[in-house]
Amino acid sequence: MSADATRRLRLVYAELDRGIASLLRDSGGACRACGRCCTFPTGAPVLYATALEREYLASVPPGDHGPLPNGACPYLDVETKRCTARERRTVGCRTHFCAEAVGDERAREAAHALGERALAEIRRIVSAHGVEWDYAPVVERLAERWGVHYER
Numbered sequence: 001m002s003a004d005a006t007r008r009l010r011l012v013y014a015e016l017d018r019g020i021a022s023l024l025r026d027s028g029g030a031c032r033a034c035g036r037c038c039t040f041p042t043g044a045p046v047l048y049a050t051a052l053e054r055e056y057l058a059s060v061p062p063g064d065h066g067p068l069p070n071g072a073c074p075y076l077d078v079e080t081k082r083c084t085a086r087e088r089r090t091v092g093c094r095t096h097f098c099a100e101a102v103g104d105e106r107a108r109e110a111a112h113a114l115g116e117r118a119l120a121e122i123r124r125i126v127s128a129h130g131v132e133w134d135y136a137p138v139v140e141r142l143a144e145r146w147g148v149h150y151e152r
């Protein structure tokens with residue numbers, strides 16, 4: 001991943017974070033940082049991201065750990081329930097919230113719109129750098145890449 005693509009992706013994330021912070025302030029939502037939305041058990045909705053985002057996220061390996069709970073993201077610290085890749089997390093990570101955390105439906109729609117705007121900008125980065133879009137499940141690809149084992 002080139003330095004320019006990384007720089008531009010970071011700018012997209014920074015702008016997205018500012019927008020999300022502002023709308024959550026207004027909606028009165030509150031995230032308890034319980035980590036539930038970083039676990040994707042069989043049958044649950046799946047987190048998707050572009051190849052560019054997955055590459056940036058995986059540019060630092062997850063910590064050494066034993067088998068994870070079914071569907072847990074390798075970057076989730078299962079003890080503290082915190083993301084260990086917060087600065088590199090994907091658009092989907094930054095825009096998906098449970099009902100309690102997002103506050104109200106208007107904020108959920110606004111967060112979705114901000115995510116779409118960020119993805120449009122990422123599409124421009126992808127085009128400029130001639131890399132593939134490949135919008136694919138994040139956790140599945142990360143688990144393959146890092147050889148993660150899940151508890152049965």
Ligand code: SF4
Nearest residue numbers: 031032034035037098
């Ligand atoms: S958004 Fe909701 S499910 Fe996700 S960490 Fe925050 S409180 Fe937990």
Ligand code: SF4
Nearest residue numbers: 038073075076083093
């Ligand atoms: S990268 Fe971080 S925020 Fe995104 S799913 Fe994994 S642990 Fe959660």
